[in-house]
Amino acid sequence: MSNHLLEVKKLSKYFPIKGGLFKRKVGDVKAVDQVSFYVKKGETFGLVGESGCGKSTTGRTLLRLMEPTDGQILFNGVDLATLKGETLRKARRDLQMVFQDPYASLNPQMTVEQLIEEPLNIHNIGEKVDRKDRVLQIMDTVGLNKNFGGRYPHEFSGGQRQRIGIARALALQPKLIVADEPVSALDVSIQSQVVNLMEDLQQEFGLAYVFIAHDLSVVRHISDRVGVMYLGRMAEIAPKGELYTKPAHPYTQALLSAVPVPNPRLKRERIILKGDVPSPANPPQGCAFHPRCPKAFDRCKVERPEMIHLGSEHYVACHLYD
Amino acid sequence: MKVSVELGNKKHLKKEEKHVSPFQLGFQRFLQNKMAFVGLIVLSIIVLLTVASPWLTTHNPELTDLTSQDLPPSGEHFLGTDSMGYDIYSRLVTGGRVSLVVGFCTMFFTVVIGITFGSIAGYFGGKVDSLMMRFTDLMLNFPFLVFVLFLISIFEKTTVPLLITALALTSWPTTTRLVRGIFLSLREMEYVQSAKAVGNKNFRIIFRHMMPNAIAPIIVNATLLMAQMISIEAALSFLGFGIPDPTPAWGGMLNDGMDYTVMTEKPWQWIPAGVLIVFTVLSINFIGDGLRDAFDTKSTRR
Numbered sequence: 259m260s261n262h263l264l265e266v267k268k269l270s271k272y273f274p275i276k277g278g279l280f281k282r283k284v285g286d287v288k289a290v291d292q293v294s295f296y297v298k299k300g301e302t303f304g305l306v307g308e309s310g311c312g313k314s315t316t317g318r319t320l321l322r323l324m325e326p327t328d329g330q331i332l333f334n335g336v337d338l339a340t341l342k343g344e345t346l347r348k349a350r351r352d353l354q355m356v357f358q359d360p361y362a363s364l365n366p367q368m369t370v371e372q373l374i375e376e377p378l379n380i381h382n383i384g385e386k387v388d389r390k391d392r393v394l395q396i397m398d399t400v401g402l403n404k405n406f407g408g409r410y411p412h413e414f415s416g417g418q419r420q421r422i423g424i425a426r427a428l429a430l431q432p433k434l435i436v437a438d439e440p441v442s443a444l445d446v447s448i449q450s451q452v453v454n455l456m457e458d459l460q461q462e463f464g465l466a467y468v469f470i471a472h473d474l475s476v477v478r479h480i481s482d483r484v485g486v487m488y489l490g491r492m493a494e495i496a497p498k499g500e501l502y503t504k505p506a507h508p509y510t511q512a513l514l515s516a517v518p519v520p521n522p523r524l525k526r527e528r529i530i531l532k533g534d535v536p537s538p539a540n541p542p543q544g545c546a547f548h549p550r551c552p553k554a555f556d557r558c559k560v561e562r563p564e565m566i567h568l569g570s571e572h573y574v575a576c577h578l579y580d
Numbered sequence: 581m582k583v584s585v586e587l588g589n590k591k592h593l594k595k596e597e598k599h600v601s602p603f604q605l606g607f608q609r610f611l612q613n614k615m616a617f618v619g620l621i622v623l624s625i626i627v628l629l630t631v632a633s634p635w636l637t638t639h640n641p642e643l644t645d646l647t648s649q650d651l652p653p654s655g656e657h658f659l660g661t662d663s664m665g666y667d668i669y670s671r672l673v674t675g676g677r678v679s680l681v682v683g684f685c686t687m688f689f690t691v692v693i694g695i696t697f698g699s700i701a702g703y704f705g706g707k708v709d710s711l712m713m714r715f716t717d718l719m720l721n722f723p724f725l726v727f728v729l730f731l732i733s734i735f736e737k738t739t740v741p742l743l744i745t746a747l748a749l750t751s752w753p754t755t756t757r758l759v760r761g762i763f764l765s766l767r768e769m770e771y772v773q774s775a776k777a778v779g780n781k782n783f784r785i786i787f788r789h790m791m792p793n794a795i796a797p798i799i800v801n802a803t804l805l806m807a808q809m810i811s812i813e814a815a816l817s818f819l820g821f822g823i824p825d826p827t828p829a830w831g832g833m834l835n836d837g838m839d840y841t842v843m844t845e846k847p848w849q850w851i852p853a854g855v856l857i858v859f860t861v862l863s864i865n866f867i868g869d870g871l872r873d874a875f876d877t878k879s880t881r882r
Binding site: 376 | 599769770773774781793
């Protein structure tokens, strides 16, 4: 337990639905519904799932960019969910975020230098004179030309901007970086550069990542362990090798069967899911996946499955394994 | 090989010399806008005339000369005199002060109130927002003219500060709503989230990260607001609620044209003031439109 850098316990984030004449609460969108997982020091925890399954919301709630409705976020033993004001602001130093859209995540009115230096100024790191050197050093680390410091974000390409975003997150030397689909907005050729950069940085600084993505192959490349989310709930958590070879949850199996394989002769069975993802405002009773699950049985319709330990850090929320 | 490297470096250096911020880019676009540029020149001339009025006047603009009433333009009185014996040219040059000072100061205070209220309401949202917005709605529905007339009538004499206060107190809600709207949309931008994640304090997020990105539409609004305030001041003076004589004001000079004989037979008494008001308001509006085109957020984003 002690090497768990981050431990999330039953984290929930509900968005109220307001309706009627007086904006009364008429329901909740359960974007994140009792999600639990942990991240160890220096490892990459991949978080996958389809659009709208709550993975980004989970990421943002971890940094308290959104207020969690319920649950605990234990970071180094401190519950971030209860922190307020100054303590929270200071706690954010160890926890940084890389955003999805490199075109929207950098303040267009600030130069690269200002963007990277800002976190250092805010948290008063180092002497003022040294900060400029530090900025140059970080720029070098993430592979940005040192002469570009005076430029504005609109003068860069997507990949370079994402490097700036990473540099900004890196400036505080955090222990954990939440990367919210950091490469999905980039060209495939640039994706690998950025992913490799992130891997190099991880080795250099001993970072832990929560890597949110919908691209299973990218997650497979970078992650140590992977969590699969469906409709705001965690379906399965497993070490990378196990998840990709022996997926336990029917949803994971379906998801993996949809990954294209670059061998046309290889015969595979694709599991095609019926129907659409139900609305998180009105999730199905019992297991959220049961209406689309090819292996569902009666129990799935009434009882919500708990996480079941399958051995060696492999957890699955499915009645089939009970 | 060496040559190409050097060339590459030079090219590279050249590029580095001109990194312009989106704001500067917008300003460059603004200067390329012909209408706006003409507006800027016309406005500059009017402002210069007004500022330099003490040296340009030929007669004391606040002194009547009962021996020379209703004189047509001549060498002595460039634009003639009015029924009270004021020298119209001198009053015209000086009269811009009231219009411009009222227009500018009202705009300034309105924008200050608007930015303060709007940014707080928009950034914090929730209960703070609804409370402030209900108050704003209340003020927005306040009958503007009645309030101004009321304020002006309870004081013995209309002064410039009083006029500015009355106008600013009634015009801030629109600006506040605008600023709030901008801040509400900016709040969801990823770079604002990023600023939060990095550990910025609320105050700094508002002023360092959101304000520079909100300022362009606010400036556009402020410019148009100033034009509006100048015409409102002129209208109030025209109706007789403006700065009283002997202080010269364009709107008040226009008032003389209400007289039928003056309107038809002595056009020199009212046409110049009307033309100046129109020119001032038009040029400011052109500047505002130019700024809007130049700082259009969609073109500055990339």
